[in-house]
Amino acid sequence: MQLIGKTKIDFIGMRKFSFVISAIIALIGITGVVQVARNAANMGIDFSGGTSVQLKFAKPVHIDQAREALARHNLKDANLQEIKDGNKLLIKIGKTSLAVGKVADTIEEVFKKEFPANAFIMESSTEIGPSVGDKMRKDTLIAVAISMLGIIIYIAWRFDFKFGIGATIATLHDVLAMFAVFFLMNKEINLLFITAVLTIAGYSLTDTVVVFDRIRENMHKNLKEALTLFNQSINEVLSRTIITSLTTFLAAVSLFIFGGEVIHDFAFALVVGIVVATYSSVFVASPIVMVMEKRAMSNSAVENKA
Numbered sequence: 001m002q003l004i005g006k007t008k009i010d011f012i013g014m015r016k017f018s019f020v021i022s023a024i025i026a027l028i029g030i031t032g033v034v035q036v037a038r039n040a041a042n043m044g045i046d047f048s049g050g051t052s053v054q055l056k057f058a059k060p061v062h063i064d065q066a067r068e069a070l071a072r073h074n075l076k077d078a079n080l081q082e083i084k085d086g087n088k089l090l091i092k093i094g095k096t097s098l099a100v101g102k103v104a105d106t107i108e109e110v111f112k113k114e115f116p117a118n119a120f121i122m123e124s125s126t127e128i129g130p131s132v133g134d135k136m137r138k139d140t141l142i143a144v145a146i147s148m149l150g151i152i153i154y155i156a157w158r159f160d161f162k163f164g165i166g167a168t169i170a171t172l173h174d175v176l177a178m179f180a181v182f183f184l185m186n187k188e189i190n191l192l193f194i195t196a197v198l199t200i201a202g203y204s205l206t207d208t209v210v211v212f213d214r215i216r217e218n219m220h221k222n223l224k225e226a227l228t229l230f231n232q233s234i235n236e237v238l239s240r241t242i243i244t245s246l247t248t249f250l251a252a253v254s255l256f257i258f259g260g261e262v263i264h265d266f267a268f269a270l271v272v273g274i275v276v277a278t279y280s281s282v283f284v285a286s287p288i289v290m291v292m293e294k295r296a297m298s299n300s301a302v303e304n305k306a
Contacts, residue, residue: 009235011283018279025276036179044134045190051107054083056123059087063082071294109233152168154205155168155212161245163216166286169284178196178200192266200274203248210237215230230287238282239282253267253271256270
């Protein structure tokens, strides 16, 4: 199946423009990562510690009334999510003055007192201490760093070092872009977000490898025109890239629209990641390899003259 015909788009010629855009995205993403490391971003209870409680009511509860009821009992910082399917309410509360193990009981008592005519059951309750959340945050950042190292080793082994650098920078760009979007929108950074980040890192790598395979194949056919073949290679796999990205994007959008509140941010992260990963495989990874290849050939030519 071919969505578009043969194209002759000068992707490499637009590299300076794309590099500027990517640099801005990366700087914002780095700021977001630093804020996460400092625990200064909008951290979920997974990383900052806190309590998550899910209640199922017999009758619908207006989220504003629930928030006001909690505020009257010194829980005004509670984060509430309404799950319309089944009259459910998800309540997340960060660190409080209450002892660990008491927050869930307090929430239960508040709703029994404030809504006596609306019976409910506690479907789930999770409490994470600050020290555990801090360890999970550090372990998560280490896991992302190790994954980046694994990518460069794999690509360097499968292709060569220049391709490994290009793939790693492109994948790191995608990860930073997701942090940038969530940081600018003040969305919660939690384990679901990190899961989406690692998922997109793998997706980005797969998309980049397809482009790199075609570049390597064409370079083997005609080494003398290796640099001019970068655009040709990208254009040859453009239809495949668009089809793959489009189908994956539609699946992520479906999750975003119909998946419900619980996975809303996770699905949003996937949507953002797929768009950025498609962009980076064409406008970041390949141009970086081309620039490194050009420098290597220039250095080789100078050495031969000497």
